[in-house]
Amino acid sequence: MIASPPATASEGSVAIVGAGPGGLASAILLAASGVRVTVYEARDRVGGRSERVSVGDYGFDRGPTFFLMPYVLDEIFRAAGRSLGDEVDLRPLDPMYRLIIGSESGGEPTTIDATRDTREMARRLAKIDPSDGANFERFIADNRAKLSAAEPILRRPIRSPLDLVRPDAMRALPHIKPHLTVQQLLSKYFKNPAVQRAVSFQSKYLGMSPYDCPSLFTILPFIEYEYGIWHPIGGCNALMTAMARVVEDLGGEVRVSSPVERVTFTGRRADGVMVGGERLPHDHVVVNADAAWAIKHLIPDEVRRSTKYAGDRIDSRRYSCSTFMMYLGVDGTVDLPHHTIYISEKYRDNLADIGERGRLSDDASIYLCNASVTDETLAPPGKSSLYVLLPTPNLTADLDWAVHRDAAERLCLEQLERRLGVPDLERRIEAKEIVSPRDWAGMNINFGATFNLAHNLGQMLHYRPHHKLEGFDSLWLVGGGTHPGSGLPVIFLSSQITSRLVCDALGHRYAGEVGDGPAASGDGGSREPSGRETPAIPA
Numbered sequence: 001m002i003a004s005p006p007a008t009a010s011e012g013s014v015a016i017v018g019a020g021p022g023g024l025a026s027a028i029l030l031a032a033s034g035v036r037v038t039v040y041e042a043r044d045r046v047g048g049r050s051e052r053v054s055v056g057d058y059g060f061d062r063g064p065t066f067f068l069m070p071y072v073l074d075e076i077f078r079a080a081g082r083s084l085g086d087e088v089d090l091r092p093l094d095p096m097y098r099l100i101i102g103s104e105s106g107g108e109p110t111t112i113d114a115t116r117d118t119r120e121m122a123r124r125l126a127k128i129d130p131s132d133g134a135n136f137e138r139f140i141a142d143n144r145a146k147l148s149a150a151e152p153i154l155r156r157p158i159r160s161p162l163d164l165v166r167p168d169a170m171r172a173l174p175h176i177k178p179h180l181t182v183q184q185l186l187s188k189y190f191k192n193p194a195v196q197r198a199v200s201f202q203s204k205y206l207g208m209s210p211y212d213c214p215s216l217f218t219i220l221p222f223i224e225y226e227y228g229i230w231h232p233i234g235g236c237n238a239l240m241t242a243m244a245r246v247v248e249d250l251g252g253e254v255r256v257s258s259p260v261e262r263v264t265f266t267g268r269r270a271d272g273v274m275v276g277g278e279r280l281p282h283d284h285v286v287v288n289a290d291a292a293w294a295i296k297h298l299i300p301d302e303v304r305r306s307t308k309y310a311g312d313r314i315d316s317r318r319y320s321c322s323t324f325m326m327y328l329g330v331d332g333t334v335d336l337p338h339h340t341i342y343i344s345e346k347y348r349d350n351l352a353d354i355g356e357r358g359r360l361s362d363d364a365s366i367y368l369c370n371a372s373v374t375d376e377t378l379a380p381p382g383k384s385s386l387y388v389l390l391p392t393p394n395l396t397a398d399l400d401w402a403v404h405r406d407a408a409e410r411l412c413l414e415q416l417e418r419r420l421g422v423p424d425l426e427r428r429i430e431a432k433e434i435v436s437p438r439d440w441a442g443m444n445i446n447f448g449a450t451f452n453l454a455h456n457l458g459q460m461l462h463y464r465p466h467h468k469l470e471g472f473d474s475l476w477l478v479g480g481g482t483h484p485g486s487g488l489p490v491i492f493l494s495s496q497i498t499s500r501l502v503c504d505a506l507g508h509r510y511a512g513e514v515g516d517g518p519a520a521s522g523d524g525g526s527r528e529p530s531g532r533e534t535p536a537i538p539a
Contacts, residue, residue: 012035012036012283012506013035013036013037013038013282013283013284014030014035014036014037014038014282014283014284014285014286014502014506015038015040015260015272015273015280015282015284015285015286016037016038016039016040016285016286016288016478017040017260017263017273017285017286017287017288017289017294017298018039018040018041018042018048018287018288018289018479019039019040019041019046019047019048019240019244019254019256019288020047020048020049020050020240020288020289020479020491021047021048021050021239021240021243021479021488021491021492021495022288022478022479022480022491022492022494022495022498023039023041023048023286023288023478023479023495024039024046024240024243024244024247024254025073025076025243025478025491025492025495025496025499026286026288026478026495026498026499026502027039027243027247027252027254028076028077028079028080028243028246028247028250028252029076029079029495029496029499029500029510029511029512030252030499030502030503031080031247031250031251031252032079032080032081032250032511032512033079033499033503033508033509033510033511033512034508034509034511035502035503035506035508036251036252037247037252037253038252038253038255038280038282039244039247039252039253039254039255040255040258040259040260040273040275041254041255041256041257041258042257042258042259042260042444043256043257044256044257045256046237046240046241046243046244046254046256047062047237047240047241048240048288049062049063049064049443049445049450050062050063050064050236050237050239050240050488051063051237051240052234052235052237053327053433055327055329055431055432055433056329056430056431057329057379057380057383057431058327058328058329058378058379058380058383058385058430058431059234059235059377059378059379059385060235060327060371060378060385060387060433061235061236061237061369061371061387062237062435063236063450064236064487064488065235065236065339065369065371065387066205066229066339066488067090067229067230067231067232067236067239067488068223068224068227068228068229068230068487068488068489069223069227069489070084070090070227070230071227072489072492072493072496073239073488073489073492075496075512075513076243076492076495076496076512077246078513079511079512079513080246080249080250080511082246087242087245087246088232088233088238088239088242089232089233089234089238090230090231090232090233091230091231091232091233091374091375092116092228092229092230093228093229093230093231093337093338093339093374094115094116094117095113095114095115095337096114096115096116096224096228096229096339097113097114097229097337097338097339097340097341098111098112098113098114098336098337098339098340098341099111099112099113099114099197099198099201099341099343100340100341100342100343100419100420101193101194101197101198101343102342102343102344102345102346102347102363102419103194103345104193104345104346104347106345109342109345109419110128110194112124112125112128112194112198113337114198114224114225116224116225116228116229118136118137118140118225119137121136121225122134122136122137125195125198128192128194128195129190129191129192129195131191132189132190132191132192132195135189135190136189136190138189139189139190139199139218139222140222140225140226142175143218143219143221143222144222144226145175146172146175146176146216146218146219146222147219147222147223147226149168149171149172149175149176150172150175150176150216150219152168152169152172153168153169153172153461153484154484154490154493155493155496155497156497157466157467157468157483157497157501158461158462158483159462159466160462161462163461163462164461164462176215176216177215177216178214178215178216178457180214180215181210181211181212181213181214181215182200182203182210182211182213182214182215182217182218183196183200183210183211184215185215185218186199186200186210186218197343197347198221199218199221200218200221201341201343201365202217202220202221202224203217203220204321204365204391205220205451205486205487206320206451206454206455206485206486206487207320207321207322207391207449207450207451207452207454207486208320208321208355208451208454208455208456209351209354209355211348211351212355212456213455213456214455214456214457214460216460217455223489229339231338231371231374231375233375233377234375234377234378235371235375235378236488239488258275258276259275260273260274260275260289260298261273261274261275261276261277261298262274262297262298262299262300263285263287263298263299263475264279264281265299265300265303265472267473268303268471268472268473269472269473269474270282270284270285270472270473270474270475271283271474272285273285283474283506284474284475284476284502284505284506285474285475285476286476286477286478286498286502287469287475287476287477287478288477288478288479289444289479290444290445290446290452290479290481291452291453291465291477291479291480291481291482292314292315292317292319292446292447292452292453292481293444293445293446294444294477295309295314295465295469296312296314296315296446297444299472299475303472304471306471307470307471307472308470308471309469309470309471314446315446315447317453317454317459318453318454318456318458318459319394319396319446319447319449319452319453319454320394320449320450320451320452320453320454320455320486321354321355321391321392321393321394321449321450321451322391322392322393322394322395322437322440322447322448322449322450323389323390323391323392323435323437323440323450324389324390324392324405324408324409324412324434324435324436324437325387325388325389325390325434325435325436326386326387326388326409326412326432326433326434327385327386327387327388327431327432327433327434327435328385328386328387328388328425328429328431328432329379329383329384329385329386329429329430329431329432330379330383330384330385330386330425330428330429330430331382331383331428331429331430332382332383332384332428333372333373333382333383333384334370334372334373334384334386334422336368336370336373336420336421336422337370337373338369338370338371338373338374339367339368339369339370340367340368340370340420341365341366341367341368342365342366342367342415342419342420343365344361344363344364344365345363346361346362346363347365349361350363350364350365353393354391354392354393355393357393358393358396358397358398358399359393359397359399360392360399360404360407360408360411363415364390364391364411364415365390365391366388366389366390366412366415366416366419366420367388367389367390368386368387368388368389368416368420368422369386369387369388369389370384370386371385371387372384372385372386383430388412388416390408390411390412390415392408392437393437394437394447394448394449395437395438395441395447395448395449396447399437401436401437401438402438404436405434405436408436409434413425413426436448437450451480451486452479452480452481452485452486453465453480453481455485455486460483460485461483462483464481464482464483464485465477465481465482466482466483467482467483467494467497467498467501468501474505476498476501476502477494477498478491478494478495478498478499479491479494480494482494482498483497496512499512500512
């Protein structure tokens with residue numbers, strides 16, 4: 001990777017703004033299709049929200065730590081003649097995570113170690129409620145059918161309601177139940193609040209509440225159980241560095257420390273990028289920066305003036321929550337699994353504090369990634385790298401983070417000790433970095449909303465900014481701000497859609513394969529990322 005761009009440009013080339021997961025995946029697919037690709041990354045390393053954080057001798061992922069649906073990224077590597085399993089050392093996690101679910105009545109919490117073995121998981125849930133345990137496998141089977149039906153929609157651009165009246169989309173409709181929320185649908189399967197929490201907290205992967213999140217997203221817990229949760233050795237950023245390496249092997253360029261100041265235009269046609277005060281011409285521009293921020297800051301006002309994105313109209317959209325992060329290098333080990341999630345005993349109040357009231361909760365849900373139990377590369381011997389995430393309001397709330405930063409840190413430490421049982425933590429901290437919602441905003445994320453635009457029905461499908469950004473020519477989006485949405489797997493799906501459309505516009509044959517994943521082929525999730533068969537999981 002080179003640190004600064006030369007004063008040359010390539011005819012018939014594509015600029016990609018941002019070396020996040022969507023930008024790097026698009027670069028692989030385009031380069032494999034014979035397109036000249038240059039990725040411009042503002043920071044001095046690749047990854048975007050999936051970059052590596054180094055604090056002293058400790059390493060962390062900046063953002064995503066759950067790696068799901070590896071077959072999607074494997075498809076992208078296969079387009080380049082590679083295998084994900086050969087490029088990255090992936091480890092399946094079992095337990096996938098530990099859930100500590102607070103009791104609404106103030107009694108003892110319920111602890112569940114989630115396993116991909118669905119029959120064993122049904123038995124574990126049956127100990128909480130026999131009927132809920134019996135219904136778990138039905139829930140899995142129904143969501144297997146739902147994902148299979150929905151996957152064609154997730155794999156193609158949705159530009160208008162006409163794209164939803166195609167036969168395959170109409171077949172998906174009975175499975176999707178758009179009139180229900182996640183919580184409403186789950187209540188038809190499970191009675192016990194703790195069991196409901198165990199299969200609904202995943203809506204937080206989208207920065208949403210299960211009481212608001214559309215019922216389509218019950219596929220999220222299904223995806224975990226069907227395809228597992230994986231850890232790349234070195235953290236999820238190892239995926240990013242592997243993708244950057246493949247881009248360059250294919251002849252593309254990844255230029256770090258090269259912030260794009262704006263996209264340049266001839267009329268409404270994007271024709272290059274401005275970097276370091278110099279215009280670098282390209283035939284197409286793919287934007288992998290935060291979509292809302294990029295629309296406001298990278299497209300000149302005069303170009304946006306007569307479009308739906310004039311002025312600050314994008315700010316009127318609904319946004320996901322934000323997060324308060326602590327990256328802690330700790331002396332000694334921590335006796336917890338790789339992932340541990342505490343769900344507040346005042347869960348609905350906690351969700352309302354985040355999404356409506358704009359304040360910190362006394363008893364807040366919290367997530368701890370203790371990756372050192374799996375990955376010895378992240379901390380010195382005998383020590384631990386701890387990643388702590390507290391969901392918080394975004395910056396549309398009247399919450400002054402200059403004032404509340406210390407309170408949030410204290411709340412995290414108290415919850416780790418009281419709810420997760422991590423003793424004597426504060427005394428053991430040797431290295432620390434904190435990121436508040438205000439810091440996320442400083443990383444060019446609109447309102448510090450770390451999960452992008454919210455995924456309510458009015459902002460899904462054709463209501464999200466399109467892959468070919470409406471009102472402009474040769475300007476494309478990839479990442480969580482466009483269809484299908486946030487999270488690594490669907491960001492990789494968005495890269496397949498955008499890259500295919502760009503190839504069509506350029507007259508190049510698209511190198512990727514369409515719709516060949518396990519959900520589409522019906523193999524039940526048995527295929528590992530390398531193509532090797534996974535041994536059957538014992539009952």
